[in-house]
Amino acid sequence: MSPERETLYTGLSHAAWGYFFLNFDVNFGTVSVIPRFVGFLLLLSAIGKLSGERRDLALLRPLGWLLAGWSGLDWLLSWGGGGVSGHILFLDLLVSAARLYFEFQLLTDLAAIAETYQPEGSDLDRRIRRHRTEDMVLVTLLSLLVFLPQAEWRDWLVLALAVLVCVVSLMIMWNLFQLRRCFREEAA
Amino acid sequence: MTDLWSFLLQTLTASGVAALLLAVKAMFWDKLSPRWQFGIWGVLALVLLLPAGWGGRYVLANWPMWVEALKSALTGQFGTLTRVIAPVPLPQLVQPRTAADWLYLLYLAGAVALLARYLISYARLRRALKRGRPGQNERVRAVAERYGLPACPAVEVDGLPTAFVCGVLRPVLALPAGRETDEKVILHELLHLKYKDVLWGWLIALLRCLHWCNPLLWLCADRAGNDLEALCDQRVLERLEGEDRRDYGRILLSMADEKYARAPGTSSAANGGKNIARRIQAIARFKRYPAGMALASVCVALVLAFPLVIGAQAEGVGKWGVQNTTVVMASARTTYCTTYAGAFDTYAKALLTGDISYRAMCAPLSEQNELAQAAGGYQHQRDTRWLWNQAGDVRSYPSTQEGYRIYNLTPTVDGGWEGLLVLPLEYLPNDDVEWVGWDSTTYSRWLAVQTLRAEREGDRWVVIPQEKLHAVPGDQRREGNLGLPSRVYEAQCGDWLVRAQWQTAAAVNSQAQNSPGFWYTTSFDLIPKPHAQFDEGYADHQFLATYTGAPDKKSSYTSVGFSVKSIYKEGYQEPESIDVGLNGGSNIRWDTYGDRILEGDWEDMVSLSGSSIDWSADGAYLAPEAYQVFCYLNGILEAELTLLPVEGGEWIEP
Numbered sequence: 001m002s003p004e005r006e007t008l009y010t011g012l013s014h015a016a017w018g019y020f021f022l023n024f025d026v027n028f029g030t031v032s033v034i035p036r037f038v039g040f041l042l043l044l045s046a047i048g049k050l051s052g053e054r055r056d057l058a059l060l061r062p063l064g065w066l067l068a069g070w071s072g073l074d075w076l077l078s079w080g081g082g083g084v085s086g087h088i089l090f091l092d093l094l095v096s097a098a099r100l101y102f103e104f105q106l107l108t109d110l111a112a113i114a115e116t117y118q119p120e121g122s123d124l125d126r127r128i129r130r131h132r133t134e135d136m137v138l139v140t141l142l143s144l145l146v147f148l149p150q151a152e153w154r155d156w157l158v159l160a161l162a163v164l165v166c167v168v169s170l171m172i173m174w175n176l177f178q179l180r181r182c183f184r185e186e187a188a
Numbered sequence: 189m190t191d192l193w194s195f196l197l198q199t200l201t202a203s204g205v206a207a208l209l210l211a212v213k214a215m216f217w218d219k220l221s222p223r224w225q226f227g228i229w230g231v232l233a234l235v236l237l238l239p240a241g242w243g244g245r246y247v248l249a250n251w252p253m254w255v256e257a258l259k260s261a262l263t264g265q266f267g268t269l270t271r272v273i274a275p276v277p278l279p280q281l282v283q284p285r286t287a288a289d290w291l292y293l294l295y296l297a298g299a300v301a302l303l304a305r306y307l308i309s310y311a312r313l314r315r316a317l318k319r320g321r322p323g324q325n326e327r328v329r330a331v332a333e334r335y336g337l338p339a340c341p342a343v344e345v346d347g348l349p350t351a352f353v354c355g356v357l358r359p360v361l362a363l364p365a366g367r368e369t370d371e372k373v374i375l376h377e378l379l380h381l382k383y384k385d386v387l388w389g390w391l392i393a394l395l396r397c398l399h400w401c402n403p404l405l406w407l408c409a410d411r412a413g414n415d416l417e418a419l420c421d422q423r424v425l426e427r428l429e430g431e432d433r434r435d436y437g438r439i440l441l442s443m444a445d446e447k448y449a450r451a452p453g454t455s456s457a458a459n460g461g462k463n464i465a466r467r468i469q470a471i472a473r474f475k476r477y478p479a480g481m482a483l484a485s486v487c488v489a490l491v492l493a494f495p496l497v498i499g500a501q502a503e504g505v506g507k508w509g510v511q512n513t514t515v516v517m518a519s520a521r522t523t524y525c526t527t528y529a530g531a532f533d534t535y536a537k538a539l540l541t542g543d544i545s546y547r548a549m550c551a552p553l554s555e556q557n558e559l560a561q562a563a564g565g566y567q568h569q570r571d572t573r574w575l576w577n578q579a580g581d582v583r584s585y586p587s588t589q590e591g592y593r594i595y596n597l598t599p600t601v602d603g604g605w606e607g608l609l610v611l612p613l614e615y616l617p618n619d620d621v622e623w624v625g626w627d628s629t630t631y632s633r634w635l636a637v638q639t640l641r642a643e644r645e646g647d648r649w650v651v652i653p654q655e656k657l658h659a660v661p662g663d664q665r666r667e668g669n670l671g672l673p674s675r676v677y678e679a680q681c682g683d684w685l686v687r688a689q690w691q692t693a694a695a696v697n698s699q700a701q702n703s704p705g706f707w708y709t710t711s712f713d714l715i716p717k718p719h720a721q722f723d724e725g726y727a728d729h730q731f732l733a734t735y736t737g738a739p740d741k742k743s744s745y746t747s748v749g750f751s752v753k754s755i756y757k758e759g760y761q762e763p764e765s766i767d768v769g770l771n772g773g774s775n776i777r778w779d780t781y782g783d784r785i786l787e788g789d790w791e792d793m794v795s796l797s798g799s800s801i802d803w804s805a806d807g808a809y810l811a812p813e814a815y816q817v818f819c820y821l822n823g824i825l826e827a828e829l830t831l832l833p834v835e836g837g838e839w840i841e842p
Contacts, residue, residue, distance in 0.1 A: 059218070059219070063215070089248050089249075089495060089500070090204070090207075090208055090211075090248055090249075093208060093212075093491070093492055093495060093496075094208070094211055094212060094215070096491050097212055097215070097216075097488050097491055097492055098215060100484070100487055100488050100491060101216065101219060101220070101484065101488055104480070104484045104487075105219070105484075108480065129480065132480070133480055133483060136483065136484060136487050137483070137487065139487075140487040140490055140491055143490075143491045143494070144490060144491070144494050147494050147495055147498050
């Protein structure tokens with residue numbers, strides 16, 4: 001594998017695992033053992049490795065650092081049973097909007113990379129775009145549901161949407177690993 | 189807005205949203221399209237047009253509380269609650285007396301003066317346009333036809349620096365006299381015409397008038413105006429190709445030094461050097477956004493708009509570890525109860541904790557000054573016995589961990605609710621009472637009870653005690669507590685008086701988890717839930733038969749039994765024939781049946797059976813109109829009875 005392809009391969013690995021850290025959570029007491037800030041750091045690393053291929057990606061760096069810093073602080077405070085989320089709505093909304101756009105644009109750029117490198121006849125790019133849109137709509141609906149009155153049906157709906165978000169995240173990871181394979185196969 | 193405080197609440201609420209939008213726009217200035225950049229101002233417009241604090245809600249920060257705190261601090265009054273009835277200023281019909289009244293008058297005068305200035309400048313402009321000569325109409329029509337846009341009459345006016353559209357209902361395109369206006373400028377103006385941008389300009393001008401003394405909102409109005417022009421530029425560029433796009437940029441650049449006078453009701457491509465510089469930057473970023481970007485923009489806008497428009501409801505009284513009475517009482521006043529259950533819950537917890545601020549949450553406004561005065565007299569409100577002593581003369585303490593129940597909740601004719609608050613006591617209520625032994629109906633404990641009424645006061649539910657708190661023997665934990673009042677139904681069946689007693693008890697679920705993690709303990713949560721519904725408790729009915737015949741006939745009875753059905757207002761329900769067994773029971777429709785074997789020297793009063801349903805059942809608090817009873821004596825059907833309420837269906841003390 002050439003160094004350039006090796007870089008792209010590693011970048012896509014980081015992006016796929018970044019999504020895993022972002023959307024899955026296992027807590028030990030109040031502390032997450034799959035911290036979200038690691039996910040953002042992995043995505044920032046992926047942006048660094050892939051921005052040679054797609055220059056627009058570099059524009060996401062400031063948002064990526066903002067999100068990594070915010071979730072890192074949240075994780076640090078969780079050791080003492082606290083956190084930054086849910087206290088200042090002003091900042092929560094700013095971070096929610098930033099995250100929504102960050103993930104949308106990142107997947108749009110990854111789909112563009114797939115369009116260039118996928119084998120002929122493959123629809124990897126379209127699949128990534130489709131899952132990107134599904135993810136965005138589901139996350140938006142989840143954010144909106146919080147503001148509806150407390151009801152049993154709402155809790156069930158939140159649970160159903162959360163499960164769907166996990167499924168879509170797994171699909172995104174799967175597609176990114178598929179894309180990564182293109183580079184290994186081409187090199188072979 | 190009817191006074192200075194309601195204006196302050198409205199303008200502060202909008203300022204929070206304005207600050208957030210400016211921050212979000214700074215984050216996305218080079219990422220999201222001009223459509224989004226202008227459209228997102230719609231959220232601010234909505235917030236400005238909705239009365240702040242509606243339904244007890246606030247946006248981003250608890251502005252209602254801070255406005256109340258400021259008002260109380262400056263006026264020393266706690267007995268009013270600031271409300272925004274309409275997002276526009278309404279004149280006060282009384283003589284101004286306080287400094288706040290005079291300041292409001294000044295604000296009102298400023299708003300009217302600014303609106304008058306706008307209207308006068310618009311009227312002058314229309315008069316100037318009337319003096320203009322029709323001109324370049326052919327070119328305007330040609331541009332409109334080429335791009336499929338609506339056209340309007342064009343006039344040439346001497347001394348105009350640039351072209352603009354004026355008017356909404358009868359729009360006119362004003363062009364500088366003596367020179368041919370570039371077609372791209374005409375295209376820009378026709379696009380303003382098509383999308384009715386002049387209307388947006390009027391809305392912005394109106395909001396400027398309403399908040400003329402708020403510089404942050406003026407900045408937003410300026411930005412919104414510029415975003416509207418940038419959006420129009422975007423629309424122009426979407427219709428141009430290649431060199432024409434660059435030409436358009438050059439035209440804008442040439443306008444950077446031009447004078448411009450913006451009147452409401454007009455739209456113009458020229459809007460000042462600094463703004464044009466921003467628009468040229470936007471043009472440099474012009475690109476057709478990727479597929480899905482529109483959806484992404486909508487999603488980002490929704491995530492922001494929902495919480496900003498809907499807002500949040502204050503859930504509890506802010507303490508922040510400080511005991512500033514003014515702030516705490518303002519917080520209590522604005523964290524008001526939105527349900528009658530929430531009001532009863534809050535009152536009960538005020539008595540359980542002695543926290544005066546909890547009482548303020550559910551007290552009428554007329555009592556707020558007295559409560560604030562009392563709260564100010566105690567350094568630590570939770571330690572005070574003031575509320576308890578005010579409520580009655582029970583000297584014992586309530587048991588904080590056993591909570592409370594509201595018995596026999598009944599709707600009142602004026603839309604309120606009445607019920608009996610019951611609090612278990614820790615010790616004997618007075619020196620002159622003794623523990624009462626268990627006798628199957630009254631239990632070896634003492635309760636503090638008080639009849640309460642919850643009623644609406646505007647948006648708030650308030651609790652008004654109907655009597656002094658007093659002590660009675662009983663145990664509120666047992667279902668069907670016949671030591672407390674119940675509704676009694678009776679009918680005679682031969683030598684037997686058959687009696688039904690109906691009672692309800694309700695509470696808001698207040699179970700709290702004490703430590704997060706894998707292991708935790710639960711306890712009674714003493715923090716009020718002002719928006720809660722009753723979701724705990726039961727409705728219960730008990731049946732008794734009392735022998736009223738001659739003593740010598742008593743031995744002729746070997747068993748007494750019944751089957752019974754509840755009858756409600758909405759319809760008579762025929763009882764089903766139920767075989768009476770030796771054991772009592774009930775089915776899911778409240779029907780109940782029971783049978784007692786009478787052996788030896790039995791008591792005159794025989795408890796037959798009872799049944800309860802959970803409070804979660806619909807209409808559990810509704811008392812039956814009557815009971816239909818099949819009465820069996822010695823295993824033989826003796827009579828079919830209708831048990832009717834005695835004492836007119838009033839609650840009867842035991």
